[in-house]
Each structure stands twice: as structure tokens, then as C-alpha cells.
Amino acid sequence: MIKAGLDFGNSKISCVVADYKNSTNIDILSLASIPSTNIKKNIILNYDNLFDQVNNLILETEKQSQTKLNSINLNFSLIDSLSYYYNSNINIKNEKLSELHLKKIINESEYFNTDPDKFELFNNIISYVVDNNQYYSAPLGNYSDNIKINFYKIYTKKKYIENFSNIIKNLKLNIENYIPSPLSSSLAALTKDEKELGTICIDLGHSSSSLAIFENNKFVYGDSIGIGSHNVTLDIARGVSTTISSAERLKTLYGSLISSPSDDHEIIEIPIISGDKNTFKQITRSTLNSIIKPRIEETLEMLWQKIKDNKFDNKKLNNVVITGGGSQLDNIEKYFETIFASSTRIANPLDKLNLNKNYNKPNFCDVIGSIMYDPNLYKLNFNQKNSNSEKKLGISGFFTWLDQYI
Numbered sequence: 001m002i003k004a005g006l007d008f009g010n011s012k013i014s015c016v017v018a019d020y021k022n023s024t025n026i027d028i029l030s031l032a033s034i035p036s037t038n039i040k041k042n043i044i045l046n047y048d049n050l051f052d053q054v055n056n057l058i059l060e061t062e063k064q065s066q067t068k069l070n071s072i073n074l075n076f077s078l079i080d081s082l083s084y085y086y087n088s089n090i091n092i093k094n095e096k097l098s099e100l101h102l103k104k105i106i107n108e109s110e111y112f113n114t115d116p117d118k119f120e121l122f123n124n125i126i127s128y129v130v131d132n133n134q135y136y137s138a139p140l141g142n143y144s145d146n147i148k149i150n151f152y153k154i155y156t157k158k159k160y161i162e163n164f165s166n167i168i169k170n171l172k173l174n175i176e177n178y179i180p181s182p183l184s185s186s187l188a189a190l191t192k193d194e195k196e197l198g199t200i201c202i203d204l205g206h207s208s209s210s211l212a213i214f215e216n217n218k219f220v221y222g223d224s225i226g227i228g229s230h231n232v233t234l235d236i237a238r239g240v241s242t243t244i245s246s247a248e249r250l251k252t253l254y255g256s257l258i259s260s261p262s263d264d265h266e267i268i269e270i271p272i273i274s275g276d277k278n279t280f281k282q283i284t285r286s287t288l289n290s291i292i293k294p295r296i297e298e299t300l301e302m303l304w305q306k307i308k309d310n311k312f313d314n315k316k317l318n319n320v321v322i323t324g325g326g327s328q329l330d331n332i333e334k335y336f337e338t339i340f341a342s343s344t345r346i347a348n349p350l351d352k353l354n355l356n357k358n359y360n361k362p363n364f365c366d367v368i369g370s371i372m373y374d375p376n377l378y379k380l381n382f383n384q385k386n387s388n389s390e391k392k393l394g395i396s397g398f399f400t401w402l403d404q405y406i
Contacts (some may be wrong), residue, residue: 002029002067005370006054007075007181008164011206011230011325012036014367015057015072017065023374030064031359031367032057041207041226042079042160051167058171071174073370074164075181076121078224079208082155083310086110089129089148097130097142105149111380119161122154122180124379126218136216152220154180177375182212182222184369189323189347189362190214199319200340201347202303203366204326206230211303213312219378221310225302229326232295239291240283242270252328254285255292257335263289292329300339320344325363 003020007013014033018026034057038050062069088109092101111123128135129148161178168175186201195214203210210224232255236247254268263286272281307313320342322332327346336344348360349368359368 002065002069003073003371004061004069004071005073005075005179005184005367005373006058006168007184007367007370008039008077009036009206009366010039010041010208010228012363013039013053013057014364015061016367016371017061017067017069018371020371023372026353026372028353028356028359028368029067030061031356031364032060032064033364033367042077042157044163047163047167051170054167055171058173069173071176072168073177073179073373074168074175075179075184075366075370076156076161076164077181077208078121078154078156078210078222079226080157080160081121081180081223082118083221083223084153084155085150086153087148087150089146091146092144094143094145097138097140097144097147099138099140101147102138102140102149105147106380109149109151110153111151115155117158118155119158119178120153121156121161121178122152122183122219122222122379124152124219126150126152126220127216136218154222177373179370179373180212180222181366182210182224183219183378184367184373185210185323185365186212186214186219186321186369187372188349188353188365188369189321191350192217194319194321197319198315198317199321200307200317200342201321201323202336203324204229204299204322205324205363205366206326209299209303209324209326211306213307213317215315215317221307221312223303223306225299225306227295227299227302229324229329231299232292232326232329235291235295236288240270240281240287241272243273246271250288251292254288256285256289256330257293257296258331259286259289296329296332296335300336318342321347323347323362323365327362 001020004017006015012033013036016031017029019029020026038046044050088105090105127150130139130144131146185203189201190199196217198215201212205228207228207230208224208226209228213221233247233251236250237244264284266285267282269280269282272279320336320340333344348362349365
């Protein structure tokens with residue numbers, strides 16, 4: 001099966017086409033990326049220019065993969081999103097738990113509730129509680145008195161979705177799935193064990209940073225903040241009065257989050273902002289790192305506050321995985337291990353994929369994850385039927401059998 005994914009980033013727009021056989025057998029047929037110059041924090045700056053860029057990008061991936069695309073998965077940032085947890089339960093008086101009970105709970109929950117100003121980007125079951133015992137798959141066949149289902153939903157602004165969707169639709173493509181970008185990145189970055197045991201995946205992007213939390217193989221939280229690695233670059237440019245391109249080079253070649261005794265004596269020559277391109281000045285490496293570290297600290301504090309606000313700070317999340325272009329900063333693993341007191345690693349897209357080495361990098365996890373997304377795992381697939389104004393639901397895997405009789 002041919003699957004395609006598109007990621008609108010603030011620094012790049014990427015498109016991937018793959019031959020998807022199953023979650024462990026994916027052959028990347030083409031992956032192309034272009035600079036993003038018409039997007040800023042979910043806002044399209046020039047629609048016509050962006051349309052032309054995306055059209056050319058998709059034509060290029062079709063040419064490379066020798067395919068004609070009909071549909072595509074679309075990643076979407078969680079800037080200005082809203083996470084919402086809710087639950088529903090019924091008393092069943094020592095009955096044998098069946099699919100019919102689950103169907104009743106979902107129909108009576110807030111699953112179908114909508115907000116006309118918001119777009120529902122994610123909505124799924126994260127756990128079941130049967131007589132105060134928690135399960136992560138449906139415990140069918142157990143006798144119980146009470147069953148509760150816990151759900152997780154993500155809303156984003158409808159206007160953001162509509163603006164980007166219009167570009168895809170005007171290219172005569174169907175949008176197969178909308179995927180939260182943090183989820184997409186984590187699908188390409190995390191191993192099966194990391195998703196099962198509990199892991200925070202942090203994507204340090206160009207102009208934003210995001211986090212995804214997995215527990216018991218469930219995506220239980222995702223969010224984004226409007227600070228990324230480019231903010232570090234701008235801090236350097238302002239702090240030492242150099243050009244933005246020079247600041248990016250300084251960050252990449254000399255920046256570090258762990259101090260060394262030699263930093264005070266290591267001299268770096270940099271161009272200054274002036275009319276004369278041959279004017280340089282000298283700074284120490286310790287000066288450079290004293291600019292970088294506070295911005296990274298601020299980023300982590302903001303991400304940690306979101307973790308804390310959603311009560312994941314007291315969970316046993318002993319693993320942190322870093323991805324995105326900002327993960328290439330020197331000593332970032334050691335620094336994160338100190339801050340989170342957790343085992344930390346930098347993730348490239350998973351080795352099981354057939355990837356050109358140019359794309360086996362952390363900053364391509366987001367787009368590659370878009371073709372690893374399985375809707376049967378991350379959303380309820382249902383067919384709504386109207387009968388006497390009653391909504392009826394068929395859930396893939398749970399209710400295939402039941403729908404034959406309803």
C-alpha cells in the first residue's frame with residue numbers, strides 16, 4: 001500500500017512517499033524537503049506562494065517514487081491546542097463485560113461532542129477501569145459491577161486546519177489523516193519498549209518545540225510551545241552582534257550545554273554586523289555557551305510546566321528521547337539527563353526503515369512518522385448510523401462483529 005505524508009514546518013516543508021506493508025516493513029520510495037518561507041507559527045504568510053511550493057514538492061516526490069498520489073497524511077502543530085481528558089462509566093451489576101457495554105459507554109460519553117470553533121485533531125481511549133482495576137486494552141469477558149473508560153482529546157483552532165487543508169484540497173488530494181506533529185515524531189523516534197514503559201519524546205524544532213508522552217503503548221499527551229532552536233540562533237546574533245548565518249554556524253560548531261575548563265581560553269573569531277565584511281572580533285567559547293544555555297533552560301521549563309499541569313510529573317517516565325534539528329547541540333543528552341533525571345538518547349528515524357542517509361536525521365522524524373501512523377491504533381474508527389435519533393458506533397477491532405446485529 002502506498003502511503004504519503006506531508007509536514008508543514010517553520011523552517012522546511014517535507015513530503016514522504018512509502019510502500020507500507022506493515023508497521024515493521026516500510027520502504028521509503030521518496031522523501032523531499034524545501035525551505036519554508038511562507039509559514040510562521042501556523043500562520044500562512046503568502047497563500048499563493050505556499051501553494052506553488054507544496055505543488056512543486058509533491059510533484060518531485062511523485063517523480064522520485066514513480067507514483068501518482070491520491071491522498072496524504074497531514075501533520076499538524078499543536079501550537080495553541082487544547083488537551084482535554086474525560087471519562088464515562090456504567091454500572092453493570094456483576095455482568096460479563098461485553099462489546100455491547102463498551103458501545104453503550106462510548107455513546108453516552110463526550111466522544112461525539114463537538115465545538116464549532118475548534119477542530120478535533122485527536123480523540124481516543126487511553127485506559128479502562130473495571131472495579132477500580134486499570135487496563136490498557138478492553139478486558140472483555142470479566143465479570144464486574146462497574147466499567148469506566150478514560151479518553152484523551154486534542155482540539156486545535158479550526159481556522160488553522162482549514163487554511164492548510166485548502167492547499168491540499170486545491171491540489172486534488174484527499175487528506176487521509178490529520179496527525180498531531182508530536183505523535184508523528186514519536187512514531188519515528190521511539191522503540192516499542194519505550195512506548196510501553198513510559199517515555200517523553202521532545203522534538204526541538206526550528207521555531208517550536210513539542211513533546212509527546214507514551215505510557216503502556218498509548219499516546220497520552222502532546223503539546224507544543226513557540227520556542228525552538230532558531231531562538232537560540234537569534235539570541236547568539238544579538239548577544240555577540242554578529243550575523244544570523246554566523247550565529248547559526250557558531251551554535252552548530254561550538255555551542256555546548258556542558259561547560260569545560262578550557263572554554264574560557266578557547267577563542268572564536270566571528271564577523272560583526274557592519275558594512276565591512278572583513279571586520280571580525282573575538283569571543284570565548286564560554287561567552288557563547290552562556291548565551292545558549294539560558295534559552296534551552298527556558299524551553300525545558302516551559303515543557304516541564306506543561307507536563308506538570310497535566311499531572312505527568314509524578315509518573316514513572318524514566319526515558320527521554322530527543323529529536324528534531326535542535327537535538328544536535330553538543331552534550332544535549334548529558335544535559336537532559338541531569339534536568340529530567342532520566343535515561344536520555346537522541347533519536348534518528350528508526351533503523352527498520354529503508355532510508356537514504358541524508359534523511360536518517362532527527363529533523364526528519366516528524367514527516368517520516370506521518371507514514372507510520374496507523375489509524376486503527378490511535379483513533380476510534382466508527383460508522384455513525386442514525387436510528388430514532390440515536391448515534392451508533394462501530395469501533396475497529398471491538399465492534400466489527402457487533403455491527404452486524406445492530
